[in-house]
Amino acid sequence: MGILTLTTDFGTEDGNVGVMKGVALGIAPALQIVDITHQVAPQNIRQAAFVLARQIFYFPGGSVHVVVVDPGVGTDRRPIAARVGGQLLVGPDNGVFTPLYQRAELHGWPLEIVDLTAGQQFWRNEISHVFHGRDVFAPVGAHLASGVGLHQVGVPVEDPVLIPWPEAARQGNQIWGEVTYIDHFGNLFTNMHAADLAGEEILAVKLAGVEIEGMVNAFGERGPGTLIALYSSTDELLIAEVNGSAAMKVGAKVGDQVLVNLRG
Amino acid sequence: MGILTLTTDFGTEDGNVGVMKGVALGIAPALQIVDITHQVAPQNIRQAAFVLARQIFYFPGGSVHVVVVDPGVGTDRRPIAARVGGQLLVGPDNGVFTPLYQRAELHGWPLEIVDLTAGQQFWRNEISHVFHGRDVFAPVGAHLASGVGLHQVGVPVEDPVLIPWPEAARQGNQIWGEVTYIDHFGNLFTNMHAADLAGEEILAVKLAGVEIEGMVNAFGERGPGTLIALYSSTDELLIAEVNGSAAMKVGAKVGDQVLVNLRG
């Protein structure tokens, strides 16, 4: 059967997501196709990378995740596929898999990446210069989800493109990080993780001139309108407003600095 | 095979809908998953309840409907599942199923509700304080759609949480109701139903200082721009503008009063 997920900056109005599914189903009629998101901001590779890295490890092993945020389509950027932690990835070699490569390194997982250029028998017959999602990535993904091996669809790559991926920095009892993502509710994600903060007591979280004391476990522990700090469902330190939008309340944006004070 | 539907206030940009599907497919690989809506306004339990109650009885019996509009996630609000009229429901015990309980009572259907807390073997192993959709409701829904029994996943609940659900009131030849929902086209739904009005002749519908004479059957019976009253596809009295938005034309919002004059 197999699972294929899609992450793009296409929006959903033009039918370009649907057509990728049509092509994939022509190859693998029993596929389970799941949309991760099609609302990545146009050409925002970092945003796609963040969403993908948060979500894919909840899928069954062997799921194939096709990503099409691809401003370099039709140029000499490589089309690639990869295996990370039992999940398969397909997309452009533009850095969109950077945090997944880092996770492989962190966990000591094997990391296999292949250049799809060598496996054009798995592409559509006609290749548009502007839509490799339909003509390269969806068909290769469908083949992988059908059991074709990673090393059948391409040849090894040792030098994948990476994008900068800023980490939080500790100085004594302070951690300096930044806002990495703002979700549908206006919750602010940061690049500080529960694993890094294990055993520490957080006294305060500061950003945009606002200070939040301590942490809570759940939204419902404070009244509507209260700013809170808590861990997200994927263990990032999160700044939120109960039943509201922290992003609007504090006027924050991606890249804003966040400071955490720990008990000494 | 089984059908699982999803109704949330998550939007579709963050991948939180996709990850629920990934978790469900890990349990039930052949599921048919259908999105009802992910555009419920944040924390708007009433809106989710309205959409759900309108739509679920068109699904095949035994379909499982997972609802995640859940401001109380991580507090002591109960996670529940229920069976109403052959449809299965899974979500937080916060009143979101109120109109479905009422329907069961109206039709004399048996109503079974269970507290999922007793059935944690059907949850994910690790439970986030902030995302029970992924960790509790999607997995329980997938198990139910795979044939696990309602009374295997929890223990009976006799006192589900209810939210107020205003009914229209008749006084002589007048019925007072309200706008309950505004759809994508700007059509205004009311809490007056065809069944309640059977055998009556509607002379006029009034709201927001506007009066509409009589009823039509279909949009195309009047010219573009005309305000009309008709029955919705689910038999609510509807106020609409032909090829336009009644909500914008009359400046109406949910909760606005609607008055219907009947022939005496």
Next chain:
Amino acid sequence: MGILTLTTDFGTEDGNVGVMKGVALGIAPALQIVDITHQVAPQNIRQAAFVLARQIFYFPGGSVHVVVVDPGVGTDRRPIAARVGGQLLVGPDNGVFTPLYQRAELHGWPLEIVDLTAGQQFWRNEISHVFHGRDVFAPVGAHLASGVGLHQVGVPVEDPVLIPWPEAARQGNQIWGEVTYIDHFGNLFTNMHAADLAGEEILAVKLAGVEIEGMVNAFGERGPGTLIALYSSTDELLIAEVNGSAAMKVGAKVGDQVLVNLRG
């Protein structure tokens, strides 16, 4: 198994798309259902026609494409189904299939159209005056996708409704066309096609007081912010801004005139 696609102006917030899927799955439990788009502007038959005609031929033969942009629902407009180039279509007889009929004529494909009124045994039992998507088109589509024959669901139609579908016109070394569609990225589609321009050298493309010299193959050939002309993934002449929105940059809208100068 079978593939059913959906193209509507319903948006995704009200559950009306989900309910069509529920009805279809009640008839054909193993269907693969694919959304083409639900963001057609309300009642915009031309926009739906454009998206549909661009996308459906990438689907496997025998796929069924249900279209519900249907301002005439509940009036005497006919419900129809058709077969064009191996793809099946279901929807209102309001001209939404016009460019597909033209393509059949262009390629000399047989064109079969049937009026569904004669096949009400394939509809839901109760038919709303306002939602034939749920009660007529989804069920008929599900039956067709399950192998019911086109001539079982209706009787032949010889006079389908057509809408005007403007073609580009050549005068010497100039081609006059227009903007036909604006996509998610703000790219401007025109009614000039690669096949019509084969063997020609395009010197310049002009619209809205802006002139673009020559053509490129891919976005990445020019720097961000540059206006370019290139062929779309479906071979229309496209005007785009690299990593930006041509629609916003030049203030263009559907129907604006486009002029192409060819080398003499």
